[in-house]
Amino acid sequence: MALFPTQASQPADAYTSQAASLSLLPQDSNDPEAQSTKAVKATFITPRDPVIETANGGRLPAVPLDEAEKLNRFKAEAEQSGSSGGEFTIRKDTTELAAAQETDDGASIGDQTSGQSVKPGAPFRTAIPSPKTHPLFPQLPLYGPPTLVRNLQSRAFQLSSAFLSLAFLGTIVLGSLFTSIPLLMQHLNLRLTFRDPNRRRPFYEEEKRREKARNDSASAWKRKRQWHQATPWDGPRHQEDIGLEEEFEPTEGGRDPLICNVGYYAKRVGLDVEEFNVQTEDGFVISLWHVYNPKDYSAASPSRRARDEPVVFPKDYLADSNTTLCQQKPPGKQKYPVLLVHGLLQSASAYCTNDDDSLAFYLAKSGYDVWLGNNRCGFYPRHQMLSYNDPRMWNWNIRQMGVMDLPALISRVLSETGFSKLGLVCHSQGTTETFVALAKEQRPDLGDKISVFCALAPAVYAGPLIGKMYFKFMRIISPGMFRIMFGIHAFIPFMMLMHRWLPGSIYGALGYRVFSFLFNWSDTRWDRGLRDRMFQFAPVYVSAESMRWWLGRECFASQKCILATREESRREEEEDEEDEAGLEEYFDNGKAHPSEEHGEGFESPRWRGRKAWYDEHVPPFALWVAGNDELVDGRRLLRRFERGREPHVRVVHAKIIEEYEHLDVIWAMDMIEKVGREVKEVLWKTAPIEAREFCRVPDGCESIHSGVDSGEV
16 A cells, blocks of 8 residues: 555546535535536636536536636646546646736735635635736635535525615615605695696606506407407407407407516517527526517427527537528518617516517517527526525626626527527616627627627716715625625525515505615606506516625726726826817917827827727627716716727717616607617618628618618618
């Protein structure tokens, strides 16, 4: 018996130990399930985004870069020494790629890593590795396989956060109710003096007209159902009904039951929805909804809509074109695909709450093939391997949504439709994950799959609302205290319990009051008769780690930007002010042109774009900015493009709607006139020429010419 380890066994022991620390289950037994979920290697989705592959082919998310590199290095050393069976080819360029993409953004912000540890067994409060990437995207905590100690720690965080986050939520609810008292008193005063408090609303007459139309429709639906029961015949009842049944015939109706079911509301306008299960590259299963007209499309089989493999854009994903939805129809009947992605704490149902004036239904009826993408967890948290109570299930933020979720959704839509590109429409956080994903340090090649990116209320720079007291509180507490208050799992899951327990009308009213108080929204421009319906689809499950990225001390709330530190933004603003001052002197006083002092490249896009976020892969951008939006600063983003900071970005449409607030771009009563029609036209104008040749022309776009190559958009 050897008293000392052999040279060959040392790499094997190191690899075995590292693999055990990254596996799904503890590896201290011969349990077959534990062995099948053992960590085998790290696969790098991007040079900075590794996932762990297990022996059974599963995926585990959010492993720190250092730990992933160690796993691959130890495995390679073990194989080279001949002490590990099987074949494995390590990505030798992993470290080099990560190092090559390091920028001069600096290391950590402030003292965010003080007292923290990179060791797998470190306590949860300190288990945050030092950043090895952009300061806005510090590496996530490392949660190893469950042990007795880890389970106790996890339960302790769940217990502390259950009380503290509920207290925080209660404070917000009380604050929202308290601030509603003056409005209530004003409302009562108007009623007591025989005045209608709603008459001051900008769409008062239109709201009355729509309410009457809904009531008439509900009564007609009731009569229709009674007629069907008395006379079982599927044909039209009256001659005047024939035209109504030609294209979009509602299959649901009556009084709105206020339910969380997007398919039901699609059926009320003559459409339907089928759900596809999409697996991300880190193992999450997310929902992709396909909106369709049941008169010209048959829903896919359950097996086709089932979860796919955790691979995006496989080499042959367009090869078998005979099975795609695109090929089910003759030329001129195919519809160009459009993917809509939702905002923070919402689902893609937010695009489906205003009947025919919903953006998703409007685009579908105009002639687009509409798909609705949902981010991870949503209403039903699902992962290939992880369970709800495993902290690794919730160890993600905006970076993972952009780098993992968005490519998976786009890949599945293109695979199902047979197109090489699609139009992408996003609101709020959906724009954030897209702006992050397209950055040249993330997944820039994703831009090659997008014909145009339509950003509604683009969330890149923070607005003044971030300075509110409760947001400041979340920003000043330490990461450890944030986890004690809000846990390491879902963010305030009690909100979801309220969603299930409360009647729809009560939950809708309460939801509006709370979110209005938090984000300074109002329903001034919404159809108040549909407001309770709008809040049936929010909130959804999000991770506490994601909310910490938005509101914690290290990232967005502190830096005020998603892709630049506060110092970088300040320097750019100073440069722009100096440039403008220099030009004023040049024109007003006849002084030397700035380019004569600084060189020919002073005013050139190349000089201004030396720290550009995007490269040549970036798709065209179209932006709709809410002028009265306090949550984000869309004007600042427009200035960045106007000043040449992004030489590769081509802005094909930009509009500031002065009176709009953050949610008005999807919920305002005049949204179709001010946003929807323009989105429809931009999508068609930027569609690839080859797609325009065999796709149906959307209604109202007959005179829209292609602007992809000519730059006429």
